[in-house]
């Protein structure tokens with residue numbers, strides 16, 4: 001069954017259906033760029049001071065263009081842009097996206113992805129990820145796959161074929177336990193003994209490492225295998241609860257206390273997928289879904305995957 005037909009069987013509203021299919025078309029075009037495009041630097045920097053690859057810029061343009069063609073899209077916000085754009089006044093939806101996450105992995109030919117969160121209309125500021133109607137995440141690997149969730153309607157995986165996005169697996173579930181670990185920001189172990197102790201726990205207990213350096217393929221591994229944990233804590237040795245205060249103690253550009261991952265563009269939609277599949281996604285203190293969006297580029301520690309694996313991981317941070 002193709003994506004459009006499947007969305008109908010899920011009972012997705014006509015207006016949300018239109019936005020989701022526009023995003024899927026964008027993903028189709030980004031995939032073409034990733035597979036045949038160049039990976040040179042554009043010579044500009046994004047709002048976070050990182051070099052933008054041409055593919056980032058082009059992928060961003062593709063999604064913005066797709067969404068501009070849908071009248072029900074109010075605001076669109078992209079990891080590659082500083083401010084949210086108002087595309088249509090009073091649209092029913094606002095869409096946030098990371099057009100090409102992990103783009104520094106393109107030159108080494110690792111998998112990369114696109115992350116999209118579809119919210120009610122209006123500004124993103126003051127909203128919470130729990131308000132998302134839908135999340136869509138594409139993985140550009142040897143094959144292009146797509147995960148979608150629509151609130152309360154499960155997580156489903158499609159694979160791109162000659163005929164379009166074809167349903168591959170329905171109602172994906174993440175088990176309570178599973179010995180796969182994807183430890184983001186391992187550098188933080190140098191300053192953060194709790195994290196080092198957690199990594200030792202995984203090693204001592206013979207967990208299997210599955211880490212590519214791209215959040216999308218790393219979390220994709222959990223969804224496809226149905227178990228495991230992804231972590232990306234910050235750098236500083238402070239209880240995670242203290243990171244709620246802003247700015248956090250010990251924060252600096254080189255070693256951000258909250259790590260580098262963004263709530264709106266990355267952790268929100270990825271967390272939504274994991275939670276809808278029965279897993280857990282947390283900033284270390286509260287569910288990622290309940291974390292208020294105070295800034296578009298807000299960073300957050302992130303722990304996601306099998307329920308008991310996340311709970312176990314957080315014990316290391318809470319007990320010390």
Ligand code: AHM
Nearest residue numbers: 101102103104184185213214215216
């Ligand atoms: P990006 O949005 O600039 O591509 O950065 C996000 C990516 C994630 O996919 C991944 O988890 C993380 O960067 C890894 O970064 P690092 O290797 O610096 O820890």
Ligand code: MG
Nearest residue numbers: 079098101102
């Ligand atoms: Mg990103």
